[in-house]
Amino acid sequence: MKKQQAPVKKNETVTLTFEDLTHEGNGVGKINGYPLFVPYGLPGEEAIVKVIKVNKNFGYGKLLEVKKKSKDRVEPPCNVFYKCGGCQIQHMSYDLQLQMKHNQVRNVMKKIAHLEHVPVHPVLGMKDPWRYRNKVQIPVGEKDGELITGFYRMRSHDIIDDMETCVVQDELNDRAVHAVRRIANRLGIEAYDEENHRGVLRHIMVRTGQETGDTMIVLVTRTEHLPHEEELVRELTETFPHVKSIVHNINDRRTNVILGRKSKVIWGEEHIYDTIGDIRFAISAHSFYQVNPPQTKVLYEKALEFANIDKDDVVIDAYCGIGTISLFLARKAKKVYGVEVVPEAIRDAKNNAALNGIENVEFVVGEAEKVMPEWKEQGLDPDVIVVDPPRKGCDPAFLQAMIEMEPKRIVYVSCNPSTMARDLRILEDGGYETKEVQPVDMFPQSMHVEAVVKLELQVSN
Structure with missing residues (x-):
């Protein structure tokens, strides 16, 4: 069978109309059905593009000139934006940034989690999306x-x-x-x-x-x-x-x-x-602390709302870090147990609990997937589990430990929509129902988006 050729060649210059954005914020246009991914291209724009890489199913291009500009194209205020790469989407209006991030979360919910009917709310953005990093x-x-x-x-x-x-x-x-x-x-x-x-x-x-x-x-x-x-x-x-x-x-x-x-x-x-x-x-110099505290407050308030805790509830905060979420949860719950693999983070968590006079928390150093089965053996029966994993998502053994503990509610806080969607599929198959997803813009001007998800244990008839 003859190998199908791409309709463009490397170093060729083409005129392209952008139809969409990738999750990285690149413009996507097609030549005879063949997608080209082009940094800084925006949907609806017509542009002259140089083809710089050709693969079997898609290629990459470099934006040479925008012939027809999108209303969402803005002048980046940073003088080194096109050199730096620390921010990727300063050339987009903030409205388009939020729309792109909303689409990103919706797409993974559909394609990876197979949960297209679960509501994904509009992204909670910032009033002033600049100068936020501490x-x-x-x-x-x-x-x-x-x-x-x-x-x-x-x-x-x-x-x-x-x-x-x-x-x-x-x-x-x-x-x-x-x-x-x-x-x-x-x-x-x-x-x-x-x-x-x-x-x-x-x-x-x-x-x-x-x-x-x-x-x-x-x-x-x-x-x-x-x-x-x-x-x-x-x-x-x-x-x-x-x-x-x-x-x-x-x-x-x-x-x-x-x-x-x-x-x-x-x-x-x-x-x-x-x-x-x-x-x-x-x-301290080594402490992990969220770089955007105003949006962290927005994120945690939504996590608290989804957790729906009352004064008799026992809560586990897995991947608890320095206890940021744990301390918010402890204000509402009977008892909070936090687990984190980094000893320095647990030391900070204990200090922060003492600093705020919060006594109904207990912090443990260890891998959540090993600590939680031990807690279960000891008779710990959580009503709610809150999980905020790293970008790689949850360890499969941890997800299984969480399913076996059968909390009434799980709140999943994510910094990576793709691994979140993968994990939600496993939790759904383990007896949980995903109720709603709330994306939060923690890092304006960049392609990253966080999300909070509410899951409830399905009651068997």
Whole structure:
């Protein structure tokens, strides 16, 4: 049988009308039924496209010129948007971003979970979808004898040295990064050289409590010694009176992981504080803490609504992290049990419970799929299980353990719609009914979307 040829060739220039968007935000157009995926193309636009890759069933193109523009095309406010790749969809109106994310969740519910009749509500977005991130981790390099800071170019480790600001970062973080770079440059502190594993300053990390205004600056070096430490600290604290903590982190490994294992506070406190709703959190250099607290509150309020907890309910919070959801649940429940594999996160969770005077929680280090069967053997009979897994979704053994515990309700919080849909199918086959899905936009200007799902145990006749 003769192999069918694609109707386009590599490096060919074609005129294309975009019909749709992929879940990554790429425009999709067809040439004689053959799909081409093109970054920055928007539905309804006619464009001139260069074909850069041809596969058997689809190809990729590069946008050369937009002949007919969509009403949803906007000018990205970031001066390095087309170089950076940290945000992927600044060229879309915010309405279109929310519509794309809604379609993404609906599509996986239909194609992967086979649950097309389950209501997927419109995405809960932000009033102001800019400057929402409370943490920045930015690499340090050198150019023409001067220190530079900036995110990496797409698919590279080249620092974008003309990055003036990051429009999704808290402005305090932006200003603190610039100050560290300026002061370190004047003091002659060397940048880390990734290729030769030499030099000193690798990354600058800044965290800000959006409700409190507390700021922590973390200086990540290859070396145990931070040159001109006293002078650097003095100038930073004089420049930024809201800085509450300066931490020196040592990462002497050849690695893409930003923070090393060893940290020491060189000025101020070990923690800064922030609040989500009326719950206070202590945040250290290594703490996992949601980068968009206002939307985290929206997400957790929806999880609480779906959990429908009363004062007699026992709840398990699997993959509990630093106890963020657990503490919200504990305000309503009789008892909450949290389980998480990362020991440092459980330590933070216990500290946060104590900080808020919440005593009806118990946190355990371990893998949820191993801990939960032990709890079942001990007679723990949860009314509700809340699960917030990593992007890879739930371990099959965990899903089975959850099904065997037979809670009345399951609330699934997801940061990856595809793995969420896969897991929902397993829970449906295990006797649960998916009632509704609420997507939440935690990361405006990027392709990512979170969702909260309500499931109920089906009662056999």
